[in-house]
Amino acid sequence: MLPIEFYFDAAIKGLLTGSVYAMLxxxxxxxxxxxxxxxxxxxxxxxxxxxxxxxxxxxxxxxPILAIPIVALVMFLFGVALQRGLIDRFITAxxxxxxxxxxxxxxxxxxxxxxxxxxxARNVQVPYAFASFEVGPFFLDNVRVYSAIAALALxxxxxxxxxxxxxxxxxxACADNNRGAQVVxxxxxxxxxxxxxxxxxxxxxxxxxxxxxxxxxxxxxxDFTLLAFTIVIIGGLxxxxxxxxxxLLIGVSEAMAGILxxxxxxxxxxxxxxxxVLLLRPNGLLxxxxx
Amino acid sequence: MRSxxxxxxxxxxxxxxxxxxxxxxxxxxFGGYVLSVLILCCYLAVLGQAWNVMxxxxxxxxxxxxxxxxxxxxxxxxxxxxxxxxxxxxxIPAFIVAGAMGALIGWLGFxxxxxxxxxxxxxxxxxxxxxxxxxxxxxxxxxSGMFLLVQNRNIDMDAASIANAFxxxxxxxxxxxxxxxxxxxxxLVTVRLLMRTRVGYYWLAIREDQEAAQAMGIxxxxxxxxxxxxxxxxxxxxxxxxxxxxxxLYPESIFxxxxxxxxxxxxxxxxxxxxxxxxxxxxxxTWLGEGLSITQEWFDIAGLKLLTYGVAMLAIILFRPAxxxxxxRRLLGMEERRPDA
Numbered sequence: 330m331l332p333i334e335f336y337f338d339a340a341i342k343g344l345l346t347g348s349v350y351a352m353l354x355x356x357x358x359x360x361x362x363x364x365x366x367x368x369x370x371x372x373x374x375x376x377x378x379x380x381x382x383x384x385x386x387x388x389x390x391x392x393p394i395l396a397i398p399i400v401a402l403v404m405f406l407f408g409v410a411l412q413r414g415l416i417d418r419f420i421t422a423x424x425x426x427x428x429x430x431x432x433x434x435x436x437x438x439x440x441x442x443x444x445x446x447x448x449x450a451r452n453v454q455v456p457y458a459f460a461s462f463e464v465g466p467f468f469l470d471n472v473r474v475y476s477a478i479a480a481l482a483l484x485x486x487x488x489x490x491x492x493x494x495x496x497x498x499x500x501x502a503c504a505d506n507n508r509g510a511q512v513v514x515x516x517x518x519x520x521x522x523x524x525x526x527x528x529x530x531x532x533x534x535x536x537x538x539x540x541x542x543x544x545x546x547x548x549x550x551x552d553f554t555l556l557a558f559t560i561v562i563i564g565g566l567x568x569x570x571x572x573x574x575x576x577l578l579i580g581v582s583e584a585m586a587g588i589l590x591x592x593x594x595x596x597x598x599x600x601x602x603x604x605x606v607l608l609l610r611p612n613g614l615l616x617x618x619x620x
Numbered sequence: 621m622r623s624x625x626x627x628x629x630x631x632x633x634x635x636x637x638x639x640x641x642x643x644x645x646x647x648x649x650f651g652g653y654v655l656s657v658l659i660l661c662c663y664l665a666v667l668g669q670a671w672n673v674m675x676x677x678x679x680x681x682x683x684x685x686x687x688x689x690x691x692x693x694x695x696x697x698x699x700x701x702x703x704x705x706x707x708x709x710x711x712i713p714a715f716i717v718a719g720a721m722g723a724l725i726g727w728l729g730f731x732x733x734x735x736x737x738x739x740x741x742x743x744x745x746x747x748x749x750x751x752x753x754x755x756x757x758x759x760x761x762x763x764s765g766m767f768l769l770v771q772n773r774n775i776d777m778d779a780a781s782i783a784n785a786f787x788x789x790x791x792x793x794x795x796x797x798x799x800x801x802x803x804x805x806x807x808l809v810t811v812r813l814l815m816r817t818r819v820g821y822y823w824l825a826i827r828e829d830q831e832a833a834q835a836m837g838i839x840x841x842x843x844x845x846x847x848x849x850x851x852x853x854x855x856x857x858x859x860x861x862x863x864x865x866x867x868x869l870y871p872e873s874i875f876x877x878x879x880x881x882x883x884x885x886x887x888x889x890x891x892x893x894x895x896x897x898x899x900x901x902x903x904x905x906t907w908l909g910e911g912l913s914i915t916q917e918w919f920d921i922a923g924l925k926l927l928t929y930g931v932a933m934l935a936i937i938l939f940r941p942a943x944x945x946x947x948x949r950r951l952l953g954m955e956e957r958r959p960d961a
Contacts, residue, residue: 367737422941424681424736429888429937432881436930443923551877555744562741597752603745608732
């Protein structure tokens with residue numbers, strides 16, 4: 330039996346990593362909630378963000394947290410261009426066609442990054458990489474604490490955007506009633522482009538935060554797409570608080586599984602949780618009940 | 621026989637027969653590399669046809685078909701590894717295990733009203749869950765894999781040896797080729813016949829509008845389940861073939877989501893919901909992939925193959941969103957007459 334502090338320690342680590350996961354999942358959730366498009370290239374966009382932060386660190390020597398505005402802006406523009414040039418044509422197409430388009434985008438991203446950066450793992454060593462805060466009996470890595478704070482701040486910012494700006498409210502109107510939004514004269518196609526841009530920017534920002542904790546290789550994408558999905562479904566598709574809750578829950582359950590059972594079994598926890606949620610509350614823990 | 625070719629223009633029927641005969645004659649001309657690519661084409665065509673039953677005809681999206689490949693491969697592989705039972709006997713438990721798993725997932729999903737993307741995610745979750753379980757299951761080798769004994773690569777050309785090679789699936793590549801080619805043709809015939817029965821029409825009705833189908837008195841749950849079970853069994857056949865052809869099984873690779881995606885790309889590219897789409901798509905994508913592999917080696921740039929592959933996929937879906945076969949069929953004037961026309 331491990332001392333009780335051990336579990337608390339793991340839980341806190343899980344919460345901190347979970348906030349970064351939540352940041353990633355919020356992007357996926359926004360895109361699906363508004364456009365009803367499943368972004369199967371979300372994990373790949375995260376990886377692109379990680380490489381972006383790495384590049385900024387290597388060339389400008391900028392801390393990944395400070396690189397967020399740059400990387401997020403680039404990813405936003407990428408997202409807008411992708412929506413405008415490609416995905417917009419498939420908005421009303423059957424699901425499997427959208428799926429194929431995004432799988433194609435994911436393949437291009439992954440292998441484009443592979444061609445540019447090669448398959449080697451890369452990381453960013455910030456000066457405070459090994460420093461930690463001492464809170465009572467616990468040691469919290471600075472890196473994790475900072476990235477969690479940044480993630481939560483960004484999620485709060487998005488919340489403000491969607492609730493207190495005209496564009497944000499207009500996007501929510503599209504999500505609630507697409508035809509109604511068109512009838513009152515909203516430029517739905519433009520709003521979709523912004524939405525997809527925001528979703529991609531979320532993935533990019535999450536990439537900046539994640540590169541401080543794990544190494545990046547071009548082929549990490551698919552796993553993170555799956556992770557983001559799991560979180561979003563558990564929390565409830567289209568709900569930002571749901572994505573936050575789901576992210577924290579997965580973060581903690583992974584950390585707990587790591588010490589309770591074998592670390593290699595840790596993702597079975599997430600998938601088990603996913604199956605349970607799908608069966609018992611298909612709309613997610615905080616999702617809206619639809620008829 | 622009549623219901624097989626009913627409504628098909630004569631030139632289409634003759635064209636099909638010619639293509640199949642040519643495929644059967646291929647090993648006389650090609651060996652080695654070309655034959656191994658043809659095996660891959662047929663293998664993916666079988667899996668694609670299986671997936672198409674579920675998605676193309678019954679409209680149920682699965683992104684976890686690797687689960688049934690893996691179950692089929694491990695069911696037959698383990699019986700061979702531990703008890704020396706051959707592939708054709710192993711096919712029975714493979715069918716049972718995969719069918720039961722399909723029924724379980726389908727029942728859970730459909731019972732609780734899970735549809736579309738959510739159902740697709742449930743299939744991924746089960747595939748990943750089973751992958752992790754198999755990774756930790758010692759009896760089948762766990763994550764360090766299971767290896768089937770390779771023997772008599774070269775066989776005597778007398779009837780008994782050849783029959784033995786086919787029965788034990790231990791032999792040169794052309795044996796595997798004939799098995800998977802025949803499997804592909806058998807799947808094609810099975811699906812064609814199924815689609816001419818009541819069940820096939822029920823599937824189409826469910827795909828087009830589930831509520832309307834239910835209102836017409838179709839037992840939606842039963843027929844959706846049937847689609848999943850048949851699709852899972854056909855996929856399991858592919859899995860058994862995989863086990864004996866590759867001889868090495870790792871949960872990590874056989875249950876991987878990449879495999880689930882690989883098998884459905886061909887169907888969408890070829891033409892979802894058509895009989896020949898999965899076959900055309902499998903052949904087109906496999907040869908494209910092989911061509912790109914060679915180009916990649918030529919230029920020595922890692923990632924070039926899959927990048928171009930992605931671009932090609934986007935191009936096809938942009939210009940031929942319904943897939944290659946519906947377009948090619950029109951071009952060749954081989955469109956089927958509607959039975960009511």
